[in-house]
Amino acid sequence: MAERLALFATTARGTEDLLAEELKELGARRIRQDRGGVRFLASLDEALRVCLWSRIAMRVLYPLGEFEAHGADGLYEAAASVPWEEHLTPDHTFAVEATLRESEHSHSGFVALKVKDALVDRMRGTLGARPDVHTRDPDVRVVAHLARERLSLSLDLCGEPLHRRGYRVRPTPAPLKETLAAALLRAANYTGEEALVDPMCGSGTLLIEGALIARRRAPGIARSFAVERWPHLGARAKELLAELRADARRHERKVLVPLRGFDKDPEALEAASRNVKAARLSEEIQLAEGDATRPFPVPEGGGLLITNPPYGERIGSGGQKGMKAFYFKLGENLRTLEGWRVYVLAGNPAFESAFHARPSFRRDVWNGPIPCTLLGYRFGSTAPAPEKTGSEPALGMAKQALDVAPVRPEHEGEEEP
Ligand SMILES: C[S@@+](CC[C@H](N)C(=O)[O-])C[C@H]1O[C@@H](n2cnc3c(N)ncnc32)[C@H](O)[C@@H]1O
Structure with missing residues (x-):
């Protein structure tokens, strides 16, 4: 991975500028607002600080690529072109989550399935073995977003979305995120x-x-992050997060x-x-x-x-x-x-x-x-x-x-x- 990661943090529509301000305070660079999120560059350390400290971001994504994807075959081919073997091993579990906007496909589950098939086939082809799917608690979460025929594939650094701080033990009918x-x-x-x-x-x-x-x-002080379980970055991320958490505790x-x-x-x-x-x-x-x-x-x-x-x-x-x-x-x-x-x-x-x-x-x-x-x-x-x-x-x-x-x-x- 490059020294500075190009990342995308998602947020509620109408709050992009607030997230951009917050990311700037957290040390992010080259910040660009987009619909429903903010693009930015960050070192691993800065990215983890965002996961731990962002109060506004819902997810922090590491985009792997954007593709034109027509029909079911287009989805498969696009997803098969991603070098998944750089991010996963056959010993790690994964899950694919898909969202759609104005897409020719009506089921997000179908898009997720095509991406999963392509990922599994590619891993089998390159490494001779495939990782297993674990929908509830995967090591690596793949996020697929299909807007019309534009497919974006990312890895989610956080895992559970960041609004899950861990304190909502009793919900009410219309809680705010x-x-x-x-x-x-x-x-x-x-x-x-x-x-x-x-x-x-x-x-x-x-x-x-x-x-x-x-x-x-820090809003994320009581939770862990998916990136801590990533095959290649996990150990380093754990170390850095331990320091960031200790530092956060001292600053309360x-x-x-x-x-x-x-x-x-x-x-x-x-x-x-x-x-x-x-x-x-x-x-x-x-x-x-x-x-x-x-x-x-x-x-x-x-x-x-x-x-x-x-x-x-x-x-x-x-x-x-x-x-x-x-x-x-x-x-x-x-x-x-x-x-x-x-x-x-x-x-x-x-x-x-x-x-x-x-x-x-x-x-x-x-x-x-x-x-x-x-x-x-x-x-x-x-x-x-x-x-x-x-x-x-x-x-x-x-x-x-x-x-x-x-x-x-x-x-x-x-x-x-
Ligand atoms: C949309 S909810 C608020 C959700 C809250 N922000 C959260 O995150 O859980 C509206 C709340 O207003 C309360 N409520 C309605 N009428 C009220 C009144 N006259 N006085 C005080 N509370 C009232 C309801 O019981 C409900 O809990």
Whole structure:
């Protein structure tokens, strides 16, 4: 392998620039944003640091090649041209995972099968023996992505996607991916130096990710990575990761700010509490039952309130009308939080007008298949003027007085005030 690896880190759509910033901080070079991910160059050491420390990346891939692949034979021929013997031995197990976009094939399993056949035949031809498939826990994970007739083949350095930090022991119906939660916190400029509140915390993802930031804890500290089992790089990767993990442990610090979560559903709170415990953050995060549409106790001195309210896709009673009434009441309540930065991940198009306030920040992001907007507000006499687009103004920026003005009906749908 070359000294610097050309890698591709995947991320939720709409967060590519946030990942690019993070990769730069982690030492990556020649960073280029792409749809759904970021390309970059990194030494093995830097690549492993990304696996351990990236809060936003979902996977870190080592691309092996891109090919035009027409039909089943085209897939097979493309995959057979990859020198798999440089990355695998007959004694290691592997699995192929395929994803499709606008492809002539309708089943990702079929594409994975063609790649697997080609890999096995090539290994048998070159080494006289083939590696076995192990779908659940392979040594080497091959990722095939077919966009129309363009096939990309990569090896996955992480194995389990990076959002699996290991702390989600009790899921709730609509949890945020850990990596998306971390991206939203970064978009809101959360650095762990101020109080954090989520009044509809569900399984606690935003709070736990906020606490990891505040503790300066590496998000991947409790897990291993596939690259540690690679035939040719595994031993070196293990050694380097042991150093990186030890270094990360030394850099953890105490959390000095309050982190508080509420939810009106006791089951969600129970799940959050188990997840918080699994993340070893019970001392840092306080949870309590609460209704986000009524006053709830926030810490003194302001901070960041960030939340993702129900989008309404599972709403039982009241339908969309009920959701609008809920968002309106939420707006009325959150508007009383003077000195707080309020960020809402809205997945229901009716949210913004029903919430009845002008955002000073907006960013379109995808929560899986759901197009959402992260909206930022500042309420009260210390709020700065609304931003046009993009990201939160740098902390410490001069503040201009602006009282929140409710959005008048004729302004609905306008870009920004
Ligand atoms: C989309 S989920 C939040 C998911 C969460 N971010 C996570 O990662 O698990 C919305 C949450 O809002 C809670 N909720 C709905 N109405 C509420 C209200 N009026 N007050 C407090 N929580 C509420 C629900 O119980 C649910 O847990």
